[in-house]
Amino acid sequence: xxxxxxxxxxxxxxxxxxxxxxxxxxxxxxxxxxxxxxxxxxxxxxxxxxxxxxxxxxxxxxxxxxxxxxxxxxxxxxxxxxxxxxxxxxxxxxxxxxxxxxxxxxxxxxxxxxxxxxxxxxxxxxxxxxxxxxxxxxxxxxxxxxxxxxxxxxxxxxxxxxxxxxxxxxxxxxxxxxx
Numbered sequence: 001x002x003x004x005x006x007x008x009x010x011x012x013x014x015x016x017x018x019x020x021x022x023x024x025x026x027x028x029x030x031x032x033x034x035x036x037x038x039x040x041x042x043x044x045x046x047x048x049x050x051x052x053x054x055x056x057x058x059x060x061x062x063x064x065x066x067x068x069x070x071x072x073x074x075x076x077x078x079x080x081x082x083x084x085x086x087x088x089x090x091x092x093x094x095x096x097x098x099x100x101x102x103x104x105x106x107x108x109x110x111x112x113x114x115x116x117x118x119x120x121x122x123x124x125x126x127x128x129x130x131x132x133x134x135x136x137x138x139x140x141x142x143x144x145x146x147x148x149x150x151x152x153x154x155x156x157x158x159x160x161x162x163x164x165x166x167x168x169x170x171x172x173x174x175x176x177x178x179x
Contacts, residue, residue, distance in 0.1 A: 001032070001095065002042040007078040008102035010052065010070040017043065017066060027101055028094055043068065051077055082106050082115070090118045113173040120166040123159055128152065 005024045009015060015023070017040065024034045046052040051074035056064045070078070082103055089095045096119055106112050128137030129151055139152070 001098075002034070002038060003046060004078075004081055004089075004102070005098055006039075006042060006046060006068075007051065007070065007074055007081070008098075008105070010068055011075060011078055011102070011105055014067050014069040016057075016068065020068065028098055032094060046074065049073070078102070079106060083111050085115060085118075090115075090122050109173040109176040113170055116166050116170055116173070120163060120170070123163050123166070129155070 002024065005027055006020065009020055009023045020043075021034055021036070021039055024039070028034075043052065043054075047054055047068075051071055053069045053071055054066045055069070057067050058064055082099065082105060085099050089099050099115070103112055103115060106115075126137050128139070130138040130148060132138055132142075138148075141149070
């Protein structure tokens, strides 16, 4: 979960650990908090795998800072992850938003569009948070529970808005790819 935003933010510019953590928190920390106990081992794995370089620079005070830089292998890995995201990165709203935050790094509009089409296909598949006794998805108007109705109505509205944006984005990307 953390490797994609680490690679994505470092694709844009070198950062030290604290800056990187703050950017990741701003992206998804309100939904999934970023702890040092998860971030720094992920950074270490990426350094060990040759996807990040780190060097020490003088800090603003007495402490030195480790600055992280993306390597060629890290850039390649990021672009591969963006081209072929895992299913969970398409179906999970927060993970998809993380993917979307860096999708511009793919320079081919056809590759960008392929990712958006996967999300649109997922959203157009009938689904619900709740199912009736026969296994049929429950619609927003059906549950007698006011709160479940609310969940379903908000999800429906959000889904409509996202599908509309995806169609608009795909139209723009298809025009770019042809032009």
